[in-house]
Amino acid sequence: SGEIGNEQARIAAERGMCEAAVLLQAGDTVAFPTETVYGLGADARSTAAVEAVFAAKGRPSDNPLIVHISDPVQLNGMVAQINDTARALMDAFWPGPLTLVLPVVPQALSPRVTAGLDTVGVRMPDHPIALRLITEAGCPLAAPSANRSGRPSPTLAQHVQEDLEGRIGGILDGGPTGVGLESTVVQAGDDGTVTILRPGGVTAEQLAAVARAVVLDPALVADSPGEDADSPAPRSPGMKYTHYAPRGRLSVVQGPSPDEVAGWIRTALAEARAHGERTAVLAFDEHAASYAGERVYALGKRDALHEAAQRLYGVLRRCDEDGVTYILSEACPPNGLGDAVMNRLLKAAGHRVVRL
Ligand code: TXA
Numbered sequence: 486s487g488e489i490g491n492e493q494a495r496i497a498a499e500r501g502m503c504e505a506a507v508l509l510q511a512g513d514t515v516a517f518p519t520e521t522v523y524g525l526g527a528d529a530r531s532t533a534a535v536e537a538v539f540a541a542k543g544r545p546s547d548n549p550l551i552v553h554i555s556d557p558v559q560l561n562g563m564v565a566q567i568n569d570t571a572r573a574l575m576d577a578f579w580p581g582p583l584t585l586v587l588p589v590v591p592q593a594l595s596p597r598v599t600a601g602l603d604t605v606g607v608r609m610p611d612h613p614i615a616l617r618l619i620t621e622a623g624c625p626l627a628a629p630s631a632n633r634s635g636r637p638s639p640t641l642a643q644h645v646q647e648d649l650e651g652r653i654g655g656i657l658d659g660g661p662t663g664v665g666l667e668s669t670v671v672q673a674g675d676d677g678t679v680t681i682l683r684p685g686g687v688t689a690e691q692l693a694a695v696a697r698a699v700v701l702d703p704a705l706v707a708d709s710p711g712e713d714a715d716s717p718a719p720r721s722p723g724m725k726y727t728h729y730a731p732r733g734r735l736s737v738v739q740g741p742s743p744d745e746v747a748g749w750i751r752t753a754l755a756e757a758r759a760h761g762e763r764t765a766v767l768a769f770d771e772h773a774a775s776y777a778g779e780r781v782y783a784l785g786k787r788d789a790l791h792e793a794a795q796r797l798y799g800v801l802r803r804c805d806e807d808g809v810t811y812i813l814s815e816a817c818p819p820n821g822l823g824d825a826v827m828n829r830l831l832k833a834a835g836h837r838v839v840r841l
């Protein structure tokens with residue numbers, strides 16, 4: 486019966502949890518679900534364990550990892566100081582998709598976690614499996630997204646398997662993640678100003694309800710972060726790498742009206758096909774009918790951007806599976822989660838934007 490099935494599933498999950506905690510205690514790596522994306526966890530105090538994370542991902546070692554805790558008490562002895570604004574943000578958004586960059590206590594964590602910086606990014610994830618795993622392991626978990634470096638972040642255990650099978654200790658499968666994009670990374674100044682280093686699951690509007698002022702890291706505002714010698718170096722080191730890029734050539738199309746955008750995209754796709762390209766379009770549901778006959782990857786409803794956030798990484802993986810070589814995407818409205826979706830989309834497109 487279903488009840489026996491549920492009981493067996495519960496026992497299997499329990500056993501998986503125990504095995505995962507034991508692996509982590511032994512210095513191995515384990516992938517686990519969070520409310521944003523799957524993370525690849527390791528004991529943040531162990532340099533060997535943290536090095537195994539960098540190795541499994543093929544991640545550049547100058548890009549620091551986020552430390553995950555299950556209780557703010559774990560910050561004692563790990564961070565040197567928490568100002569009033571940082572404290573207010575924790576109260577408002579933890580557990581949840583917000584990472585705070587705080588001054589780190591020397592030697593509390595492996596220096597590989599912080600990539601030599603004097604700060605550490607910390608968050609308390611809002612996912613029962615993640616919270617339980619951190620508690621059972623009995624240590625803070627350094628965990629970047631559980632993808633090979635340069636691939637879209639995983640929103641399913643299957644994505645982790647595709648990228649990291651044979652390279653890690655294990656995977657806890659918690660089904661699809663909720664938000665679908667990574668956490669918002671912020672630094673809270675002593676003057677009450679919150680600087681967004683990476684847009685994510687907590688929106689600027691939500692932060693503004695708690696902070697005195699919210700500003701974007703100037704490097705995020707630059708057109709092509711980190712690549713141009715004149716543009717400021719991003720304070721979140723990860724932002725300078727080309728991420729999430731599908732193998733096909735992706736461009737984002739912006740225009741005065743959805744109809745004009747759709748018309749331009751249809752023509753461009755037909756031309757690309759005439760040159761032998763395998764084409765696709767990323768479109769919001771409201772405009773899907775404009776692309777009859779095209780390969781359409783749906784981003785969900787334009788006025789419900791959490792759907793685009795949930796789907797984007799899966800869609801980028803689909804582009805590769807389907808072997809598409811030329812991809813055009815509609816742009817996102819710049820409000821709410823749109824900032825984060827657009828940030829990831831532009832990175833996936835290598836900042837190629839067509840402005841009509
Ligand atoms: O939602 C998330 O944040 C996911 C889940 C697994 O928690 N994790 C994640 O980790 O996205 P990762 O390693 O893929 O991205 C971490 C980002 C990078 O852009 C990194 O540069 C930045 O956070 N970061 C980490 N520590 C930092 C620090 N001390 N100062 C500035 N940026 C930091």
Ligand code: MG
Nearest residue numbers: 629630631638
């Ligand atoms: Mg990542």
